Structure formats: structure tokens, C-alpha cells
Amino acid sequence: MVNAPPAVDLVDLRKSFGDVVVLDGLTMRVPSGGVHALLGQNGAGKTTTVRILATLTRPDSGSARVAGHDVVRERRQVRRVISLAGQHAALDDGQTGLENLIMLARLAGLSGPAARARAAALLERFDLADAAGRQAVTYSGGMRRRLDLAASLVGAPSVIFLDEPTTGLDPRSRQGLWEVIGELAGAGVTVLLTTQYLEEADRLADRIMVLHHGGLVADGTAAELKGHFGAQRLELTWRDEASFAEAARRLGDRTTHREPARLALSVATDGSAPQVRGLLDEIDPDRHGVVRFTVREATLDDVFLTLTGRPVSPPREVTNV
Known part of the structure; x- marks a missing residue:
């Protein structure tokens, strides 16, 4: 109207x-x-x-x-x-x-x-x-x-x-x-x-x-938020705790998500092959630490992680605020 x-x-x-x-x-x-x-x-x-x-x-x-x-x-x-x-x-x-x-x-x-x-x-x-x-x-x-x-x-x-x-x-x-x-x-x-x-x-x-x-x-919009706050994610799984810890040290605050129990961490990327190759060479120069990697589109979970520093809670209210 x-x-x-x-x-x-x-x-x-x-x-x-x-x-x-x-x-x-x-x-x-x-x-x-x-x-x-x-x-x-x-x-x-x-x-x-x-x-x-x-x-x-x-x-x-x-x-x-x-x-x-x-x-x-x-x-x-x-x-x-x-x-x-x-x-x-x-x-x-x-x-x-x-x-x-x-x-x-x-x-x-x-x-x-x-x-x-x-x-x-x-x-x-x-x-x-x-x-x-x-x-x-x-x-x-x-x-x-x-x-x-x-x-x-x-x-x-x-x-x-x-x-x-x-x-x-x-x-x-x-x-x-x-x-x-x-x-x-x-x-x-x-x-x-x-x-x-x-x-x-x-x-x-x-x-x-x-x-x-x-x-x-x-x-x-969902697309705008994903693009602005989420980008894409390079998800990496490491061979052992030592290589995981070294990668986390190299990435510093560029790490967007860490799961020590799975020896997995994520870093933002534009998804292009040159940047992915560059990131892999930077954080795993010997090519012995990474056992698996995946590039995926951002989700609203990623937006939450970026904006709040932690994943979304389970879907139920525990307070009335």
C-alpha cells in the first residue's frame, strides 16, 4: 500500500x-x-x-x-x-x-x-x-x-x-x-x-x-545475510591432534568453526580453486595433515556463528526474554 x-x-x-x-x-x-x-x-x-x-x-x-x-x-x-x-x-x-x-x-x-x-x-x-x-x-x-x-x-x-x-x-x-x-x-x-x-x-x-x-x-534476505556474513566454507579434517593444533595456530581468528573431537575446523573462502589451493598450501604445507576437505555454501548456521560466536541453540525457549 x-x-x-x-x-x-x-x-x-x-x-x-x-x-x-x-x-x-x-x-x-x-x-x-x-x-x-x-x-x-x-x-x-x-x-x-x-x-x-x-x-x-x-x-x-x-x-x-x-x-x-x-x-x-x-x-x-x-x-x-x-x-x-x-x-x-x-x-x-x-x-x-x-x-x-x-x-x-x-x-x-x-x-x-x-x-x-x-x-x-x-x-x-x-x-x-x-x-x-x-x-x-x-x-x-x-x-x-x-x-x-x-x-x-x-x-x-x-x-x-x-x-x-x-x-x-x-x-x-x-x-x-x-x-x-x-x-x-x-x-x-x-x-x-x-x-x-x-x-x-x-x-x-x-x-x-x-x-x-x-x-x-x-x-x-537470507541470501544477503549468507553472502555478507557467511561466504563459503572450506571444511578441513586433520590426521591427528598435533596437525589440528598447528592449523588452528596458523589460521588464528580466521577460523570460523572448530570441532576438536572430530579434528575438524573451517575457514571462510570465496570458493575459487586458486584460493582453496592457496589455503591448503598455507595451513598444510607438507601435505600430510589434511585427510579430507569440503567446500560448501554458507548456511544461516554460519551467519549465526559469525554474528554471535556460537551456533544456534536447540529449538526451544528456556527463558521468556
Whole structure:
């Protein structure tokens, strides 16, 4: 939409819990439309950012706007245009899928007939029509996440926040939810997705933002981030501990990844034959240390290693920051 405000606009956002600084001057802009992934280690500030944007937590300082509305001064206007699907499905297990959606539609101000129509349409859209009369407690994990996502769309939001939406799902259920998220973006909804599944971000996101120590350290498409921060990798496996240690000494801080247990390390390369040959001659001049080498394209894991100094955590939150 021409001249539409950004879906999310954060300027110098700060938030602490006691002595723990969670957001430290976060500045970030998310344009309207598409899927935008927010990545970061546990404690990087992803969930806190989402809670501030959803008006559930107040920032200590700085400004945060959603669809042009200030999250502190215009909370009611913000809540009219957003929806939040958190890490755990917010469902009444004693009610059926249909009853859950009708209840939420009524709370959103729809009349009885309109609420039933909206609930039926959402159940059909999320492939839950056959289970509409079953209690939510009987739903599988994937069905519960789809119902939770359907519930978040009762009010037809223009911006939806999905906080770790596929955590704990099996691959088939995750794939199904990916398809739904793609459909939402295709219908014009702005999706801000927090995730620790790098494949998920790579697959879904039009743009990826990386948080580290409460600030934004990277913003771009997956291809841009891989090209800028990842390059390509020359992965080397060594014959013994002595040759491994000597190679690590020669490379110094050019080493991008080390696995002493496997006697393996990696170094960035442009992938060209002359540079690969040069690197091999430099770090293994006697040609007796390297037993195997591979050149591969960068991944988002490499981006994480470059930006944070450590690999991405297992895909589950252990803190709420």
C-alpha cells in the first residue's frame, strides 16, 4: 500500500528486568506485508520484543509503533490491528474447536450469527472442519497449533506475531503450518515470526533480522545475510591432534568453526580453486595433515556463528526474554 506506515517501527527501545538488560537500544523497522523472521539465541530479546509490540509489556524507554500506533499511548488502537499466537496454544480444552472460535469471535464483538460464520470459515481454512465438534483436549499437537493460529485470526488482524509457532511439532505438522503462514502473507497480512529453526526462517521469511545482546546485528534476505556474513566454507579434517593444533595456530581468528573431537575446523573462502589451493598450501604445507576437505555454501548456521560466536541453540525457549 502506497505511503502505508511500516508494520513495526522501533527506535532505541530499552527494557531491563532488575539488573538484566534484555533490550539495549533496539532500532528496527519492518515494512508492511510478507513474512519477517526475528532470530536470536535464548535471552536475545525476541519474546520481550514481541510482548512489547503486543502491548503486554511496557518498554523502559524508546518508542515502538505498530501500523503507525504507539504501543504505550495508543494501546487500544494497536490491539485492534494485531494478533498474537504465543509459544503455547491458548485454548479452552473443555470446549470444542468450534466453541473456542465462537467464544473468541463474540469477545471480539461479533454477533452470534457472524461469530458462527467466522468460526466455520476459519475451521475450514485450517483444515479443522472435520474436528470442529471435538474437544480441544483431543487434538494432536499440530491440530492445536492450527486451532491456535485460527483463533488469532478471528479479528482479521493486519499484523500477526507468531512466537515460536512450530516448537514441538513433528515435521509433517510443521510443514502444514508453514503452508498456512505462507497463505497469510499472500493474503496481505504482515507476519513477524520468532523462531530458532533456521530452516524455517530460510524457507518462509522475506527478510530476516538477527538479535544479539538486545540489539539488531543483521537485517536482510537470507541470501544477503549468507553472502555478507557467511561466504563459503572450506571444511578441513586433520590426521591427528598435533596437525589440528598447528592449523588452528596458523589460521588464528580466521577460523570460523572448530570441532576438536572430530579434528575438524573451517575457514571462510570465496570458493575459487586458486584460493582453496592457496589455503591448503598455507595451513598444510607438507601435505600430510589434511585427510579430507569440503567446500560448501554458507548456511544461516554460519551467519549465526559469525554474528554471535556460537551456533544456534536447540529449538526451544528456556527463558521468556
